[in-house]
Amino acid sequence: MNDEILSNPKSERVRRISSLARKKDRQAHGRFLVEGPQSVRELLAYRAELVETVYTTLGTEPWQREIDRLASDAGVRIERATPEVIAAMAETVHPQGVIAVARMWEADVAEVLAGARLVAILHEIRDPGNAGTVLRAADAAGADAVIFAGASIDPFHPKVVRSTTGSLFHLPVAVAESLETAVDAAQRAGLVTLAADVRGADLLEARAEGTLAGPVAWVFGNEARGLTEEDRALVGRSIKLPIYGAAESLNLATAASVLLYETAFAQRA
CATH class of the missing domain: 3.30.1330.30 (Ribosomal protein L30/S12)
Incomplete structure (x- = not known):
């Protein structure tokens, strides 16, 4: 000192x-x-x-x-x-x-996905608070990795770092140059890729089918625009979180937290 x-x-x-x-x-x-x-x-x-x-x-x-x-x-x-x-x-x-x-560190996407069972892929997430909160939720749910894809905010942005409250240092975090790169790597690692999207199938269907019990990589899109048709085509299957009350929608961080925990529960059942 x-x-x-x-x-x-x-x-x-x-x-x-x-x-x-x-x-x-x-x-x-x-x-x-x-x-x-x-x-x-x-x-x-x-x-x-x-x-x-x-x-x-x-x-x-x-x-x-x-x-x-x-x-x-x-x-x-x-x-x-x-x-x-x-x-x-x-x-x-x-x-x-x-x-x-x-x-700062550089992590190889394929390496952080090797053997993973629960992964969050953030695509074009721009708000640092949202990015940090999703990373924190992934950590709490026991996820194995978080991937920042495409034009997502830099994971080393000071506001992202603060909003993770330390979770940035608990699990592997990597940056992929595109969503296609991240999804391809996840599928090669044996994970089922699921897009969180309001136009998808009901979450309860995926739960009943047992889809969530296996290795899963969730793809979360931009806060305002969500995922494009091209993005959803890359992922293969879209799942929506049902809303039973009068709320118009859930914000990204809340929806991501629920979906990550639902998957964690299914994998531990």
Whole structure:
């Protein structure tokens, strides 16, 4: 641990770290931001080999001792900084006093799908909160991998990272250049691919047929447009989540959570 406290919010190092909020700078440096005690804690606990440096304020917050211990156990460098420096580094308006800079990774789609039984494929998902929430739900449901396909948001976007609350570091996450690439890889790995789509067959039919009990890769489309006819043709079968009340629809993250859990229940029955 460096005893010197970083105090200049306009320093070159601070500017470089704050630039990681932008995709082009993340790609240029191969680094991304992890903000907040929960996300940094999970990063250190599950993927400490990715961490370059942890920056924290010098305070008495309840999380401070645990972050220090995890970093020390993993041999990760900790730098103390003033609240002004942390604020200048952070993408959030009200940072929580701790930020980590971590190395981005590239995962092979075929490798993360090998042996998988439950997978979420996100196609052209643009909202970072939705993407992060689906990833978090996939983690909670025991999914084996999450694939960001096509023009989906970058999984290392700061808002995606925060909204996963650490789930980004719990399971394999990969990026596929297109939906076709992701679906083909899933089918080659032995998974049945199902498109979540309001024009599909009723979920109860798929449940009764036993479709959900085997290896499944769910494909979730864009929040506003859903999946095109071409997308659905790639996947092969579409399933809809029935609505029994008066609601017009469910948002993407809610529908994805239900479908992932339905599949997890079926696979464990």
